[in-house]
Amino acid sequence: MSAAGVDPSVYLERLARVRAAMAEHDVDTLLLSVGHDLPYLTGYTAMPLERLTMLVVPRAGDATMIIPALEAPRVREVPGAFELLAWGETQNPTALVAGLAAGSGRVAVGDQMWARFLVELLPQLPGAEFTRAVDVVGPLRMSKDQAEIDALTAAGAAVDRIAAELQRGEIPLVGRTEADVSAHLSRRIIEEGHDKVNFAIVAAGENAASPHHHAGSRLIRENEIVLCDFGGTMAGYCSDTTRCVFTGEPSADVAEAYAVLHEAQRVGVAAGAVGTPCEEIDRATRKVIDDAGYGEYFIHRTGHGIGMEEHEDPYIVEGNQLPLEAGHAYSVEPGIYIPGRWGMRLEDIVVATADGPVALNNSDHGLVGVDA
Numbered sequence: 162m163s164a165a166g167v168d169p170s171v172y173l174e175r176l177a178r179v180r181a182a183m184a185e186h187d188v189d190t191l192l193l194s195v196g197h198d199l200p201y202l203t204g205y206t207a208m209p210l211e212r213l214t215m216l217v218v219p220r221a222g223d224a225t226m227i228i229p230a231l232e233a234p235r236v237r238e239v240p241g242a243f244e245l246l247a248w249g250e251t252q253n254p255t256a257l258v259a260g261l262a263a264g265s266g267r268v269a270v271g272d273q274m275w276a277r278f279l280v281e282l283l284p285q286l287p288g289a290e291f292t293r294a295v296d297v298v299g300p301l302r303m304s305k306d307q308a309e310i311d312a313l314t315a316a317g318a319a320v321d322r323i324a325a326e327l328q329r330g331e332i333p334l335v336g337r338t339e340a341d342v343s344a345h346l347s348r349r350i351i352e353e354g355h356d357k358v359n360f361a362i363v364a365a366g367e368n369a370a371s372p373h374h375h376a377g378s379r380l381i382r383e384n385e386i387v388l389c390d391f392g393g394t395m396a397g398y399c400s401d402t403t404r405c406v407f408t409g410e411p412s413a414d415v416a417e418a419y420a421v422l423h424e425a426q427r428v429g430v431a432a433g434a435v436g437t438p439c440e441e442i443d444r445a446t447r448k449v450i451d452d453a454g455y456g457e458y459f460i461h462r463t464g465h466g467i468g469m470e471e472h473e474d475p476y477i478v479e480g481n482q483l484p485l486e487a488g489h490a491y492s493v494e495p496g497i498y499i500p501g502r503w504g505m506r507l508e509d510i511v512v513a514t515a516d517g518p519v520a521l522n523n524s525d526h527g528l529v530g531v532d533a
């Protein structure tokens with residue numbers, strides 16, 4: 162994950178919002194170690210190893226990043242955001258943390274902090290009440306700022322270029338295995354500027370009826386559907402799109418179902434006005450599919466939030482009454498899966514804005530017949 166190119170003022174703004182949330186939740190000190198909250202606030206991703214890296218954010222006063230001396234050179238300092246405090250191999254890093262957090266009434270800790278460090282800290286902060294940092298940082302991470310929307314947009318455009326190649330028939334399909342095409346997509350994800358591939362699902366024919374099918378040795382044949390769901394991480398933010406192509410002219414049953422899917426996905430994207438409860442988007446897509454008689458074959462939620470993590474809040478699912486806010490980023494990905502025959506899914510990432518939903522994936526939404 163690289164924070165290169167991000168204006169340091171972004172981190173100052175995020176820290177200011179975190180401090181406001183700390184005040185709201187009566188948190189005196191925030192402790193963040195491995196996980197995504199640390200890069201969100203500092204641009205630095207801690208190595209997930211045994212040496213402690215920890216950002217100590219007091220509600221008032223300067224934040225400090227405790228870091229193993231040998232990893233300190235990796236940190237890009239953000240003036241005004243945090244001080245670096247490097248610890249040597251014979252020092253006790255949790256004592257340094259305890260010193261900075263001394264006197265705190267409520268301490269919020271990141272979910273992914275190693276248990277051993279929390280266990281070491283507990284007796285060093287007697288009288289402190291411990292709570293989860295997700296209450297403080299989670300709502301902020303859900304509402305993407307402009308730098309994050311820009312990063313998601315760039316990642317979305319990169320996978321769209323690959324989807325377009327697929328749809329133009331430039332990625333050979335017939336006669337190759339799913340795994341081979343998956344490797345091809347993975348290579349293209351990196352070539353298009355991602356730092357890492359998160360997944361490249363390729364599922365042909367009846368295999369497409371399994372939503373998270375693992376691309377395998379099955380050979381792709383003529384006259385069948387090929388579902389491709391792929392994404393990676395670019396400059397710390399994730400892409401995720403699904404397109405289906407047909408190796409020939411789509412058969413009547415597939416074309417008919419796809420028209421329903423296409424409409425359901427369009428309706429789901431359009432439903433994303435600020436203030437709409439997340440579950441209403443799920444209901445909107447589901448209604449189109451239900452009304453057409455395919456309801457029992459749409460076997461998963463409509464979507465998930467996306468950002469530094471591939472799946473994060475807000476989830477687009479029945480029961481989630483959270484109203485959409487400007488800056489929420491999420492997928493709209495209905496599917497229809499007929500066991501033993503075929504499956505299909507259509508997925509875009511969408512950002513809610515004051516002017517309405519903006520789709521970050523814009524490759525052809527149709528079921529393109531390819532000669533590939």
Ligand code: ZN
Nearest residue numbers: 372373390472
């Ligand atoms: Zn999925």
Ligand code: ZN
Nearest residue numbers: 390401402508
């Ligand atoms: Zn996907």
Ligand code: ZN
Nearest residue numbers: 401492494508
């Ligand atoms: Zn997705």
